[in-house]
Amino acid sequence: MHSLVIRIANDGGHVTIQFDGTNIEEEERPKQSTYHASWLWSNDSRRVVLPSGQRTSTPGKWRANGRPSIKDARIIYCDIIGQNRAHDNSTEPTSGSDMSGERLDVPGPTLEDCCHPLSIYGDYPAWVSTTIRNTASMNAMSLAKDGHGVRPYLQIVWSTPYDDIHESIYDINWLKRFQYDDASRLQHRRRTEVQPLNAIRRVGPPSGYSMPVSKSSLSSSSPVEEMLLPEHGADGLVHLNYHSIIGEEGSIRKEGLFQLLHSVFRDGAAIVSGTPMSHSSENPHVSQVCRRLETAEEDELPVSKVARAMSGGSLSHGSLYGNTFHVRVGERHSNNVAYTSSALCPHQDLAYYESPPGIQLLHCAAMGRGVSGGESTLIDAMAAAHRLREIRPESFDCLVRCPATFVKQRDGACMTYRRPHIVLAEDGGEGGGGEGTSRFDGEIVAVYWSPPFEGPVCLPPGQVDRYYEAYADFERMLNGDSDTANGTDNHDELSRYAHEFTWEHKLNPGEMLVFNNRRMLHGRCGFSAPDDASFDESQRHLVGCYTNIDDTLNSYRVLLREKRLATSILNVGNGTTIIP
Numbered sequence: 274m275h276s277l278v279i280r281i282a283n284d285g286g287h288v289t290i291q292f293d294g295t296n297i298e299e300e301e302r303p304k305q306s307t308y309h310a311s312w313l314w315s316n317d318s319r320r321v322v323l324p325s326g327q328r329t330s331t332p333g334k335w336r337a338n339g340r341p342s343i344k345d346a347r348i349i350y351c352d353i354i355g356q357n358r359a360h361d362n363s364t365e366p367t368s369g370s371d372m373s374g375e376r377l378d379v380p381g382p383t384l385e386d387c388c389h390p391l392s393i394y395g396d397y398p399a400w401v402s403t404t405i406r407n408t409a410s411m412n413a414m415s416l417a418k419d420g421h422g423v424r425p426y427l428q429i430v431w432s433t434p435y436d437d438i439h440e441s442i443y444d445i446n447w448l449k450r451f452q453y454d455d456a457s458r459l460q461h462r463r464r465t466e467v468q469p470l471n472a473i474r475r476v477g478p479p480s481g482y483s484m485p486v487s488k489s490s491l492s493s494s495s496p497v498e499e500m501l502l503p504e505h506g507a508d509g510l511v512h513l514n515y516h517s518i519i520g521e522e523g524s525i526r527k528e529g530l531f532q533l534l535h536s537v538f539r540d541g542a543a544i545v546s547g548t549p550m551s552h553s554s555e556n557p558h559v560s561q562v563c564r565r566l567e568t569a570e571e572d573e574l575p576v577s578k579v580a581r582a583m584s585g586g587s588l589s590h591g592s593l594y595g596n597t598f599h600v601r602v603g604e605r606h607s608n609n610v611a612y613t614s615s616a617l618c619p620h621q622d623l624a625y626y627e628s629p630p631g632i633q634l635l636h637c638a639a640m641g642r643g644v645s646g647g648e649s650t651l652i653d654a655m656a657a658a659h660r661l662r663e664i665r666p667e668s669f670d671c672l673v674r675c676p677a678t679f680v681k682q683r684d685g686a687c688m689t690y691r692r693p694h695i696v697l698a699e700d701g702g703e704g705g706g707g708e709g710t711s712r713f714d715g716e717i718v719a720v721y722w723s724p725p726f727e728g729p730v731c732l733p734p735g736q737v738d739r740y741y742e743a744y745a746d747f748e749r750m751l752n753g754d755s756d757t758a759n760g761t762d763n764h765d766e767l768s769r770y771a772h773e774f775t776w777e778h779k780l781n782p783g784e785m786l787v788f789n790n791r792r793m794l795h796g797r798c799g800f801s802a803p804d805d806a807s808f809d810e811s812q813r814h815l816v817g818c819y820t821n822i823d824d825t826l827n828s829y830r831v832l833l834r835e836k837r838l839a840t841s842i843l844n845v846g847n848g849t850t851i852i853p
Contacts, residue, residue, distance in 0.1 A: 277292065277353050277425055277445065286309065286346075286347065286348075287307050287309045287310060288307070288310075288348060288427070288429065290305065290427065290445070292449065303454055303456040303457050308448065310348050311343045311344060311346050313441065313443065314330060314335060314343070314346045315343070316330075317390070317438070318380040318390040318391040318441070318442065318443065319438055321393075321399075324393065326389045335433075346432075347431070347433070348429045348430070349430050349431070350429065351427060351430070353425055353428075354377070354379075355405065355424060377402075377403065379426055379442050379444070380400065380401075380426075380447070381401050382395075382397050382444065383395070383397075384834060385450070385853070386830060386833065386834055387447075388451075388853065390443060390444070390447055394834075424444070425444075425445040425446075426442050426443060427442070427445055428440060429441055451853060461852075462716045462850070465841055465843055465844050465851060466716050466844060467843050469656045469657075469659060469660050471539075471843060472541070472653035472656035473509050473510065473540055473542060473774070473776045474509055474776065475773055475775055475777065477509050478509045478510075479509075479540055486502070486535070486839070486840045502532065503536070508544075508778050510536075510543055510776070510778075511544070512546050513532055513536070513546070514545070514547045515785070517529030518533055518545065518582060527832065530583065531836065533787065534829040538826070538842060539843065541651070541788060542651055542776075544784050545579060545785040545787060546781075546783060546785075547783055548575045548576075548636055550562065550565060550569070550574070550575055550636075551636070551637070551638050551782040551783035552639040552783075553782060553783060558809065559639045559641060559809040560808055560809065562638055562639055562814075563638070563812065566638055566816055567599070571596055574597055576636040576785060576816050577597055577818055579785065580632070580819070580820050583632060583787075583828060584824040584825045585824050585827065585828045587820070588820060589630055589820055589824075590626065590629075590819045593681070593686060594609075596818060597816060598817050599815070599816055600635070600814075601814045601815070602614050602813070608683055610725065614799060614813075618796050619650065619651075619652050619751045620723040620725060620794055620795070620796060621654075621722055621723050621790055621791070622819070623681075623790075624679045624690070624722070624726060625679040625723075628821075628847075629791065630821070630822070631789065631791055631819070631820055631821050631822025631823070631824075631826070631847070632787065633787075633790045633818075634786070634787050634819075635780075635815045636815060637783070637784050637785070637814075637815055638814045639809075640779065640780060640782050641802060641809055641812045642810050643802040643807075643810035644801075644802050644812075645800060646799050646800035646801060647779060647798060648778060648779045648798045649778055649780055649786055649796075649797050650775055650777050650795065650796040651776040651788060651794065651795050652751055652775045652776065652793070653794075654722055654751065654792060654793065654846075655844065655846060657720075657747070657750050658695050658720050660750070661750055661767075662713070665746050665767070666713070668743035669695065669713065669743075671739050671742075671743035672693060672694040672744070673693055673694075673695045673696070673697060675730070675732055675739075675740045676692055677692065677730060678729060678730055678731065679691070679692070679721065680726055689728065692721055694721055694722060695717060695720055695721075696721075697718065698716040698849070699715075700716075718844050718847075718849055719847065719848045722751065722794055746767060749768055750771055751771060751794060753772055754768040754771075789822075791822055791846025792845060822846070823847065826845055826847075829842075830842075
């Protein structure tokens with residue numbers, strides 16, 4: 274049980290709710306939050322169109338004395354009311370309900386991923402006609418936490434009606450989900466910002482997690498599958514079998530797909546093993562495997578099947594290299610150093626796009642016995658940026674402030690894009706921690722890093738040298754430095770970070786590396802084969818493709834909802850935090 278106390282500001286401009294919770298899971302929640310009248314009015318459940326969830330209560334529609342002035346929205350009365358869990362269904366709200374009436378239409382309980390102030394999807398109707406327990410005063414009211422017993426609502430009366438609506442009703446649990454005071458925003462940041470403890474390492478899995486999975490608080494109305502998340506392999510990544518994701522005749526197996534998506538969005542990468550169309554004892558001739566891959570239709574390729582399952586049906590960013598591409602020495606019409614045997618430094622693909630690829634998949638179809646080197650590498654760029662701010666704050670600030678120039682120019686391509694290397698969340702304040710914090714203290718929501726595809730920067734003269742010095746610091750952190758003889762202690766610490774957090778693995782035929790291109794930088798070690806090696810012994814053949822980050826994230830969140838599971842999702846590198 275817990276109590277709720279509400280207070281209206283003297284001018285009616287906001288309401289303060291005191292959450293006196295005693296539940297263990299709520300101990301870290303701020304015990305008090307303020308909600309402005311303008312915010313409440315703009316999120317009024319009675320102004321949501323069903324069934325789409327689109328809103329009609331835009332701030333510009335508020336009128337006071339015949340003129341638009343949302344800042345003048347005022348509350349003249351409010352109360353906490355309680356809904357019995359036994360309810361009957363209703364699809365439309367009643368109007369002009371009496372504050373002391375016994376029955377009232379209230380917003381249906383929302384699932385934990387819902388931004389709408391009433392139930393648009395899930396097991397509950399949008400509106401519930403129910404018997405109300407009403408408080409006679411502003412004193413505390415004893416209420417059950419969530420869905421058992423009495424469900425709490427905030428009921429307010431407006432000074433100026435709109436469309437004959439004088440009052441609004443808000444689910445208290447929905448309001449708690451969207452607390453926006455400094456403490457609440459900081460708490461959200463702690464759950465979503467990628468830190469070194471979330472990063473894959475050279476040895477072993479990440480040292481900690483910010484994405485524990487639990488049953489949704491509203492899951493009791495439906496059975497919940499017991500989900501066992503796979504453990505990390507010896508190389509530090511989760512390994513999943515291809516056939517646990519793609520069934521016979523290309524069918525999608527949702528449990529395996531969910532485990533893949535969860536692993537990629539938690540750790541940044543995962544490996545799919547047992548992939549068909551690979552060199553193996555059943556397919557001993559590399560030349561035949563390569564020929565089959567070359568002649569197969571796009572939809573027949575295993576990498577395409579997994580990517581389409583992850584994204585909801587589509588591949589992305591196919592204009593330069595094709596929807597699927599082959600990474601091997603001497604690839605026909607090659608125009609990228611990836612089609613050589615040279616080493617590749619850590620980088621993101623296609624950083625010169627306004628919206629670079631989200632997920633990249635690389636299927637190792639062949640890795641000849643004579644190939645020496647060729648290990649794939651990964652490093653978590655967002656976690657590295659977090660550490661850079663701690664040990665080199667001046668370099669971090671510079672890479673947030675100064676835009677780099679990303680370039681793709683060759684025959685048939687002319688693309689440029691300017692953006693900073695590190696992007697922080699815009700939260701309307703000076704920083705991510707409330708008053709008194711620098712704007713460079715904000716939450717890291719994107720990193721852009723692709724040294725092979727960068728051009729001349731266009732900066733004020735006084736910033737040029739500082740930019741390149743900061744660039745060198747971050748590069749050392751991502752790529753290490755074999756020459757530390759002249760390095761300072763900070764330089765050594767930067768290089769040590771690269772050594773500790775660079776994942777390195779030589780893919781085996783049949784393994785598919787799946788990683789978040791927005792969060793992870795990938796590269797490879799240079800490789801070679803003896804001059805007298807046969808074709809089969811000397812081939813290193815990968816097949817790749819991309820998916821859109823938003824489509825893929827949507828697939829993951831919908832599966833979470835279907836399974837009635839709740840988790841805080843780490844920032845995926847697309848320039849925003851994920852709410853709620």
